[in-house]
Amino acid sequence: MTFDYDLFVIGGGSGGVRAARVAAATGAKVALAEEFRMGGTCVIRGCVPKKLMVFASGYAEMCDDAQAYGWDVTCGAFDWPKFRTQLHKELDRLEGIYRKLLSNSDVEIFDARASLKDAHTVTLSTGQDITAKHILIATGGRPVLPDIPGAELGITSNDIFLLDELPKSILIVGGGYIASEFAGILNGLGVKVTQFYRGAQILRGFDDEARGLVAEGMRDKGVNLHLGTNIVEMRAPTDQDLTGEGMSAPIEQGKPTSVSSGKPVKGIWVKATNGNEAIYDQVMFATGRAPNTEDMGLGDIGVETGRRGQIIVDDYSQTTVPSIYAIGDVTDRVQLTPVAIREAMAFVQTVFKGNPTKNDYEMIPSAVFTQPELGTIGMTEEEARDIEPVEIYCTSFKPMNHAFAGRSDRVMMKLVVSRETRKVMGCHIVADHAGEMIQLVGIAVKMGASKEDFDRTVAVHPTMAEELVTMKDPVRSA
Template structure:
C-alpha cells in the first residue's frame, strides 16, 4: 500500500516536533498537525512562561538584599501588563523558532486538528484525509477542574499568563508542583496567596525532609499554607458577603479580615473543610491534569485507552495497534518535557533507524521551581529504606549570601546511600538554583557513582554545593 507520508505526527509540542524533525533527517517523509500553537504546553503555557514568571518574582527580595550588601536602592513596583506583553512577545518568538525548525527539516505543517479514522488514516478539521505508514500521537495534556459546583469561576495554570491584571488575593487549590510553584510566583509578585492542600504535606512523592523544608520556606516568605484542608463550596461573592468584611465583622477563625473586592462579580466566596470562609479575587485550581485524548478517534482506530484517558503504550511507545505510537503527557508516564523529547528520539531509533530502543525512565533528574527551589534525582529516603539498608548523609544550613543579608532561608543537601553497594541512590537539594545543581549531580547518580566517588571529589569553595562532597558521617541509617 502506498501512503501519503511515512510518519504523521499529531501534536506540535516539544516531543512531537523533535520526533518529526529527527524522523525527517533519517529520510522519512513527515507531516505534523497542530490545532493551536506550535510549542505545546511547555513553550506556550507551561515551563517557559512559568520560569520567566519565577525570574520576575525573584526580584521582590533583591531590593532588600541589595541594601544589605551596601547598595542604596529603593523597593520597586511590579507592573503586570508590561511584563505580560513582553512575555507574549517572547512566546511568539519561540513559536516562530519551532516553525522554522520544522520547515528547515522538510516537515509539512498542517494548522488543523487531526483525528484518527483508522490505523493508517487521519482526517483534518479542514476536511482533508491523509494516510501514513506510522502515526505518532503527541497531543499532551491539560489542567482539569474538580467536580465541584461553580468550579468554572476558578482558573487553571493555562489562564495565569492571560490575566489582564494581577489579582490582589488568590486561593490556590492543590499541593503538587504546579500549585506550589505558582504560590511562590504570585506571592513574589505581590499577590496575597492562600494555598489549600488536602494532604498532610505538599509535593507528595518527593523526599519527606526536602518537601518539609520547602513548605517551611514558603510560609516564611508569607504564603498562607493550609494542610489537611480542601474547598467544599464556592460561589460568586455578593454585596452581603462583603458587608461583613467592610464592617470588620469576624469572617475567618474569629479574626476580622479585610479582603479587596474581587475581579469576578465582586470576588469568589469560598468555604473550606475547616469551616472558615473567605473572599478571594481569584481561585486557581491545580488539582491534576488530563491527557488530551477526547475526540481523537482512538476508538475508531482500535487503540486502547487507560482509566484516566491516557494512551496505553509499551516500553517502545507503541500502542496495541502496531502502526500507532504515542509519546509525552498523553501517555501519562512521566510528565516532563525532556522525557517527551527522549521518548520521541527513542521512537525514531526504533521505527526509522532499525535500532529498537526502549524508553529509559530511570533516574530522571527534575526540579521544582518553588521558592525555595527543589532539585531531585533517584530515590527518596522513604523509597530507598523500603528496599534495602541505607545511610543518610544530610546537612541544612543558612547559606553565606542569605546569612549576610539577615534572611532566614535555609538550604538542604542530602544523599541517600546504599549500605551494600555504596552507590548514591538519591540526591535531594533545597536551595537557590537547586535545578542547576541537580542537573550535574544527576550525571554522577546516573553513572552509578558511590559515596566514596563523591568524597574523592575536591570541593568548590565557597559554594553551597560543596556540601555534597564534604559530608563524611551519616546522620542516620535506615
C-alpha cells in the same frame, strides 16, 4: 499501499516536533498537525513562561538583598502589563523558531485539529483526510477543574499568563509542583497568596525532609499554606458576604464591589473544609491534569486507553494498533518535557532507523521551581529504606549570601546511600539554583557514584554545593 506521508505527527509540542524533525532527517516524508500554537504546553503555557515568571518574582527580594549589601537601590511596584507584553513577545518568538525548525526540516505543517479515521488515516478539522504509514500521537495533557460546586468560577495554570491584571489575592488549590510553584511566583509578585492542599504535606512523592523544608520556606516568605484543607463550595459573593457578617475568616479580596444592584461582583466566595469562609479575587486550581485524547476516535479504531484517558503503549511507544505510536504526557508515563523528547528520539530509532530502542526511566533528575527551589534525583529516603538498609547524610544551614543579608532562608543537602554497595541511591537539594546543581550531580548518580566517590572529590569553596562532598558521617541509618 501508497501513503501520503511516511509519518504523520499529531501535536506540535516538544516531543512531536522533535520526532517530526529527526524522522524527516532520515529521508522520511513527514507532516505535523497542531490545533493551537506550535511549542505545546512547555513553550506556550508551561515550563518557559513559568520560569520567566519565577525570574520576575525574585527581583523584590533581590532589591532587599542589594540594600543589605550596601547598594542604594529602590524597587517600585511590579508592572504586570509590561511584563506580560514582553512575555508573550518572547513566546511568539519561540513559536516562530519551532515553525522555522519544522519548515527547514521539510516537515509540512497543518494548523488544524486531527483525529483518527483508521489505522493509517487522519481527518483534519478542515475536512481533509490524509494517509500515513505511521502515525505518532503527541497531544500532551491539560489541567482539569475538580468536581465541586462553583469550580467553573476558577482558573487553571493555563489562564495565569493571560490575565489582564494580577489579582490582589488568590487561593491556589493543590499541593503538587504546579500549585506550589505558582504560590511562590504570585507571592513574589505581590499577590496575597493562600494555598489549600488536602494532604498532610505538599509535593507528594518527593523526599519528606525536602518537601517539609520547602513548605517551611514558603510560609516564611508569606504564603498562607493550609494543609489538610480543601474547598467545599465556591460561588459569587453576596452583600452579606462582603460585609463579613457571619464569616469565620477575613475577606481576602482587594477591593470588593457591592452587589446591591444585583450585578455580578468581583471576587469568589469560598467555604473550606476547616469551616473558614473567605472572598478571594481569584481561585486557581492545580489539582490534576488529563491526557488530550477526547474526540480523537481512538476507541473506534482499537487504540487502547486507560481509565484517565491515557494511551496505553509498550516499551517502544507502540499502541495496540501497530501503525500508531504515542509519546509524552498523553501516555501518562513520566510527565517531563525532556522525557518526551527522549521518547521521540527512541521512536525514530525504532521505526525509521531499524534500531529498536527502549527508554530509560531510571534516575531522572528533576527540579521544582518553588521558592525555595528543590532539585532531586533517585530514590527518596522513604523509598530506599523500604528496599534495603541505608545511611542518610544530610545537612541544613543558612547560606552565606542569605546570612549576610539577614534572611532566614535555609538550604538542605541530602544523600541517601546504600549501606551494602555504598552507591548514592538518591540526592535531594533545597536551595537557590537547586535545579542547576541537580543537573550536574545527576551525572554522577546516574553513573553509579559511591559515597566514597563524593568524598574523594575536592570541595569548591565557598559554595553551597561543597556540602555534598564534605558530609563525612551519616545523621542516621534506616
